[in-house]
Amino acid sequence: MSGLIIDRARCVGCGRCISACPAGALVLEEGTALVDRGLCTLCARCVDSCPVGAIAVERGSAGAADGWRGVWVFAQQEGGRPLPVALELLSRGRQLADALGEPLCAVAAGGGEGLTRPLLEQGADLVYLCPALSGDHRAEPAWPELLARLTAEHRPAVLLFGATPFGRSLAPRLAARLGTGLTADCTELDIDPDSRCLLQTRPAFGGNLMATIVCPDHRPQMATVRPGVLPVSPPCPRPGARVVRVEPPALPAPLTRVLGEWTADPSAAGLAGAEVIVTVGRGIGVRKNLALARRLAGLLGARLGCSRPLVEAGWLPYDHQVGQTGVSVAPKLLLAFGVSGAVQHLAGIAGAEHIIAVNTDPEAPIFSVAHEAVVGDCVEILREMIGILEEKTK
Amino acid sequence: MRIAVCLKQVPSTNEVRLDPETHTILRDGRQSVVNPFDAHALEEAVRLKESLGGHVTAISMGIPAAETLLRDAVARGADEGVLLTDRAFAGADTLATSYTLAAGLRKAGPFDLILCGKMAVDGDTAQIGPELAQQLGLPHLTEVCEITPVGEGRARVRRLTQRGGQEVEVTLPAVLTLVREINTPRMPTLAGVRRGEAASIVRWGLAELGVDESRCGLKGSPTQVVRTFVPVRARETAFLSGDARSQAEQLLKIAGEVLA
Ligand SMILES: Cc1cc2nc3c(=O)[nH]c(=O)nc-3n(C[C@H](O)[C@H](O)[C@H](O)COP(=O)(O)OP(=O)(O)OC[C@H]3O[C@@H](n4cnc5c(N)ncnc54)[C@H](O)[C@@H]3O)c2cc1C
Numbered sequence: 049m050s051g052l053i054i055d056r057a058r059c060v061g062c063g064r065c066i067s068a069c070p071a072g073a074l075v076l077e078e079g080t081a082l083v084d085r086g087l088c089t090l091c092a093r094c095v096d097s098c099p100v101g102a103i104a105v106e107r108g109s110a111g112a113a114d115g116w117r118g119v120w121v122f123a124q125q126e127g128g129r130p131l132p133v134a135l136e137l138l139s140r141g142r143q144l145a146d147a148l149g150e151p152l153c154a155v156a157a158g159g160g161e162g163l164t165r166p167l168l169e170q171g172a173d174l175v176y177l178c179p180a181l182s183g184d185h186r187a188e189p190a191w192p193e194l195l196a197r198l199t200a201e202h203r204p205a206v207l208l209f210g211a212t213p214f215g216r217s218l219a220p221r222l223a224a225r226l227g228t229g230l231t232a233d234c235t236e237l238d239i240d241p242d243s244r245c246l247l248q249t250r251p252a253f254g255g256n257l258m259a260t261i262v263c264p265d266h267r268p269q270m271a272t273v274r275p276g277v278l279p280v281s282p283p284c285p286r287p288g289a290r291v292v293r294v295e296p297p298a299l300p301a302p303l304t305r306v307l308g309e310w311t312a313d314p315s316a317a318g319l320a321g322a323e324v325i326v327t328v329g330r331g332i333g334v335r336k337n338l339a340l341a342r343r344l345a346g347l348l349g350a351r352l353g354c355s356r357p358l359v360e361a362g363w364l365p366y367d368h369q370v371g372q373t374g375v376s377v378a379p380k381l382l383l384a385f386g387v388s389g390a391v392q393h394l395a396g397i398a399g400a401e402h403i404i405a406v407n408t409d410p411e412a413p414i415f416s417v418a419h420e421a422v423v424g425d426c427v428e429i430l431r432e433m434i435g436i437l438e439e440k441t442k
Numbered sequence: 443m444r445i446a447v448c449l450k451q452v453p454s455t456n457e458v459r460l461d462p463e464t465h466t467i468l469r470d471g472r473q474s475v476v477n478p479f480d481a482h483a484l485e486e487a488v489r490l491k492e493s494l495g496g497h498v499t500a501i502s503m504g505i506p507a508a509e510t511l512l513r514d515a516v517a518r519g520a521d522e523g524v525l526l527t528d529r530a531f532a533g534a535d536t537l538a539t540s541y542t543l544a545a546g547l548r549k550a551g552p553f554d555l556i557l558c559g560k561m562a563v564d565g566d567t568a569q570i571g572p573e574l575a576q577q578l579g580l581p582h583l584t585e586v587c588e589i590t591p592v593g594e595g596r597a598r599v600r601r602l603t604q605r606g607g608q609e610v611e612v613t614l615p616a617v618l619t620l621v622r623e624i625n626t627p628r629m630p631t632l633a634g635v636r637r638g639e640a641a642s643i644v645r646w647g648l649a650e651l652g653v654d655e656s657r658c659g660l661k662g663s664p665t666q667v668v669r670t671f672v673p674v675r676a677r678e679t680a681f682l683s684g685d686a687r688s689q690a691e692q693l694l695k696i697a698g699e700v701l702a
Contacts (some may be wrong), residue, residue, distance in 0.1 A: 404693055
């Protein structure tokens with residue numbers, strides 16, 4: 049499967065596909081086009097160029113998984129070090145690779161020891177390193193090219209990405225290019241022992257339902273996982289693990305050009321990476337009580353977030369909104385005051401490790417996800433907590 | 443400037459009904475709303491048209507009832523609505539959806555700019571934009587929070603990244619997916635609503651699009667749902683007793699332990 053097929057009965061031998069092919073994978077033979085599957089990167093430009101519709105990307109045939117081996121992790125880096133999500137993916141990837149009895153590989157760019165050592169320690173058998181590329185947004189157009197080429201050469205069975213803004217831009221582009229499936233924001237990944245397929249479990253309907261998704265007839269099986277969802281295993285370097293350097297792709301004139309970059313305004317909510325978060329909902333009653341939540345957040349070194357109605361009321365800017373249509377957070381500790389816990393809100397706090405909730409309603413759905421709960425007036429509890437902390441600092 | 447906006451109809455709640463056989467979502471068209479993110483894409487398209495002149499096409503793949511969504515888009519400033527609807531399109535995952543949408547956009551186009559919301563609130567994948575761009579062979583940028591056309595077939599775009607943001611110049615045509623901060627969608631005017639009611643919405647199916655049926659809908663979807671289950675929130679919630687002062691003390695103690 050996942051090969052180019054040319055209907056030689058339909059092909060008129062016009063040669064347009066040959067000029068369209070950036071990989072030089074097509075030739076004319078006996079008046080019809082022929083593909084070299086070893087060179088073809090499945091970019092499908094020839095499919096679009098063919099005036100008689102004689103070219104297609106083969107899909108979903110029996111034995112689709114044959115010859116596709118190994119678990120690959122895209123190891124995004126920042127400042128020469130892998131992002132934590134890359135190590136999280138490698139940890140789970142190691143388990144998947146062991147279940148399959150196949151190798152685990154990381155694909156990374158940029159370089160240096162600071163990047164490759166953690167990847168090897170986390171259990172990669174092989175690191176494909178492209179030193180000439182930057183492993184982030186600046187190299188965005190080059191990445192689908194590089195990964196499509198490596199995928200065509202090495203045929204991995206599984207390809208995993210962190211659901212960072214970069215991963216969420218790159219993975220779908222590549223999936224469409226390879227003509228394969230992609231499952232977003234998985235919270236669990238396993239191997240089905242019978243079919244050897246990747247079982248990809250993700251929340252659906254704002255977390256009301258979990259769905260397990262498979263991609264049986266297409267390879268690679270692609271998935272993204274949100275940062276902070278999978279645990280990192282203790283280091284387990286593999287004997288004989290190594291780094292293989294790869295060339296960057298030759299790109300036609302890029303269609304996007306980065307003119308400048310800025311780092312996030314420190315006064316913005318900064319919820320995405322926060323360790324401690326205080327959230328407030330309608331239960332805080334009146335706007336002036338926000339000051340209490342701010343004060344507590346300040347004392348705890350926490351960021352302030354809120355439910356959607358507070359944004360709609362104009363009490364806090366949109367970047368404070370936690371939930372499905374706001375920010376997804378993954379703090380160590382989240383303290384929720386007067387938040388009911390609607391599914392759309394819960395979808396955004398699924399990554400929180402520890403949740404404390406205060407609500408007057410003992411049946412509030414937020415309690416179903418809380419570790420500790422106080423049934424009571426959140427304004428009063430806020431005041432008491434602030435009081436205690438202020439006494440201490442005196 | 444010719445602009446296309448991709449819109450999706452989503453259920454107004456996240457209550458679920460699944461087809462027991464295919465495990466796909468049952469949609470009945472009632473109580474559906476436009477995906478909130480897409481409303482911002484439409485607003486941006488209309489604003490660009492208002493400042494530069496041009497034409498806005500609202501396009502959606504969905505059930506016939508999704509026509510209301512396109513009428514509403516016309517009411518809010520779109521010039522035309524195109525509905526891609528066919529039984530063969532049902533049950534599509536993101537790959538099949540982007541394939542079908544790409545065919546619709548090719549037929550309705552050419553466009554200088556194709557705008558999508560960052561994601562849909564029912565599927566939550568944020569995959570359609572980049573997949574669509576790949577299917578169309580166009581560049582794409584995600585998380586866009588500002589668009590400034592600069593002439594000569596180019597636009598300057600500000601987008602959010604992990605670190606903060608970027609300013610990027612992109613050659614048009616391009617596919618952009620927008621974050622909600624980009625604007626505040628308007629309400630339709632009375633005249634707009636009338637225009638929407640009077641508009642004739644174009645409907646294209648498999649035959650009109652000339653697409654490959656095996657790449658559409660459930661058949662063209664590499665991913666399949668094999669199991670759905672209600673998440674077990676196997677969490678022992680400890681309800682703290684005592685008066686407010688003692689509850690506050692307990693909470694702070696727990697917070698200290700969690701963060702230690
Ligand atoms: C498509 C869609 C997307 C959405 N996206 C989001 C999203 O991203 N984020 C989001 O948050 N919401 C989102 N919502 C809205 C969501 O459905 C809820 O309406 C919202 O989360 C409720 O906010 P809340 O908990 O502050 O208010 P309410 O639901 O009104 O809850 C207030 C809570 O405060 C409690 N309370 C009252 N007084 C007190 C007191 N004195 N002390 C303690 N507790 C008290 C009440 O018991 C109640 O539980 C979305 C909705 C839709 C349809």
